[in-house]
Amino acid sequence: MENNGKVTLFSLASIIFIEQIFRVLQGSIDILVLGKVSNDAVATVGLINQIMALSIVFVGIAILGTNILFSYYYGEKNFLKMSGTMTSGIVVVLFAATVLSSVLIVFSKNILLLMGLEDSLVELAIPFFIILSLSIPIQGINSIFLVYLRNVQKRRLIILALMIGTTLNFCGNIASLFLFDSVQKIMFAIAIMTVVSHLIPFCMYGYFITKSKIVQLKIKHISKANIKEIVLLGAPTAAEQFSYMIFQLFLSWVVLSWGIEQLQAKTYVQTWSEFIFIFTITIGQATQILLGQRLGAHKIEEVVPIVSRSIKVNCTLSLLLGILLYSVHKQLILFYDINDSIAMLIASMLFITILLEPFRAINVNLISSLYAMKDSKFVFISIFSLWGIVVPILFIFKNELTVVDVWILMVGDELFRSILFFIRWKQQLKKRLRIRVTKKPSTESIS
Structure with a gap:
């Protein structure tokens, strides 16, 4: 197997964390x-980036399904099924991405107007939007290539690929400021460099995988069964x-009805808390891959220790980062020159975040663990x-709540879900153990 060493939670998490950092950059x-x-x-590109984020969620149907199946077959050391999963995953991604890209390009003007962009900015945005859609x-x-590269x-x-792509993107963007004198030409150049930053990893990853001894990306390995399973595993997540993105838009609408200051407090707290979630999601994704490999290798006895350890690590890290964020919130408030009324809301929300983030970490880990068990x-x-x-609580008590109350409600929501996810996790674990026990006698009788 092409592997640089023993696969551990830390080794996988470090890879994913680096990816996340470069993605943010x-x-x-x-x-x-x-x-x-x-x-x-800036406002135009920020809006387009939101649309692109939604698009990646749609394409993520294939990415998640491929990740679950490939990790399992990697642990099983089944090279043929790994090749089938990778090839089928690429087919599903290409189909979904091509359809989506075509829709965004054809209806680019209508989409930008629907998102509330002013008429004067639409013509400026369309070339940038089309290039990014491509x-x-x-x-x-x-993302499919990364499924393979993370596992090995x-x-x-x-x-190296991300560093080269990011550096070229930055240098090209800076150069465009000196080479062009119009905003439209600068935006066009920046869009091209953004695509280049994706093409560099594409070429480097693709070249490495074509030389791989583990997988072979050939048409004969495309499997209807794999395609079906990839879609069935990924669709519920999408x-x-x-649902969550629509809820956030709804929540912003509700909070705005309480006053612009409350919405500003919500925006600041969510933005600052984002770095905590990067760590949380990193450990969650690493847990999913590690667990999938162990399940594929039929090492059921390692499942509980892996999940228990990752939850402890994730909760501890989230708690410490939450405390750190709260401890520096006064400095952040001074830096952003935030007025006292908003600052009071932020202080209360960040204090609640200390409790919120560990519950969120538990949910992320349990969700990732259930995915590894092919339960979506x-x-x-x-x-x-x-x-x-x-949502019903927000509607019923809308006139009596503040954004701080919403944060308390979110703690209750995360706690409620963590209990249900834990029950589901225990059920799946018992089901796995039963399957293993019932298979043993038949195996022994055959031998």
Whole structure:
């Protein structure tokens, strides 16, 4: 097997964390450079980036399903099924990304107007939007390639590709400021460099995988059964993520009805808390891969220790980072020159965040563990909790709540879901153990 060493939670988490950091950097470079040119351009690109984020969620159907299956077959050391999973995953990604990219390009003007962009900025935004839409299939295939590279722990290749792509993107963006004198030309150049930053990893990852002895990306390995399983595993997650994004828009609408200051407090706290979630999601994804490999290798006895350890690590890290964020909130408030009324809301919300983030970490870990067990139907628990409990409470008590009360409500929501996820996890664990016990006698009788 192509592996740089023993697969551990830390080794996988370190790879994923580096990816996340570079992804954040790449997303920030365009905004940083355009901030020197035009505030309108910054607002336009920020809006387009939100649309692109939603698009990646749609393509993520194939990415998640491929990740679950590949990790399992990697642990099983089944090279043929690994090849089938990778090839089928690429087919699903290409289909979904091509359809989505085409829709975004054809209806680019209508979409931008629907999102509330002013008529004067639409013509400025369309070329940038179209170029980024063309890159969606490349980003999707890159994510499928990363499924393989994470499992075989090709950390140096991942870092090198992301570093080259990010550096070229930054240098190209800076150069565009000196080479062009119009905002539209600068935005066009920045869009091209963003695509280049995705093409570099695409070429490097693709070249390495074509030389791999583990997988062979050939048409004959495309499997209808794999395609079906990939979609069935990934579709519920996409539905849950879309549900969460719509809920956030609804929540912003509700909070805004209480006053612009409360919405500003919500925006600041969510932005500052984002770095905690990067760590949380990193450990969750690493747990999923590690667990999938162990299940594929039929090492059921290692499942509980892996999940228990990852939950402890994730909760502890989230708690410490939450405390750290709260301890520096006064400095952040001074830096952003936030007025006293908003500062009081932020202080209360960040104090509640100390309790909120560990519960969120538990949920992320349990969700990732259930995915590793090929259980994706549980995600509807989140949809039920948000729209069946949280939303009705917000409607009923809308005139009596503040944004601080919403944060307390979110703690209750995360706690409620963690209990349901834990029950589901125990059920799946017992089911796995029963399957293993019932298989043993038949195996022994055959031998």
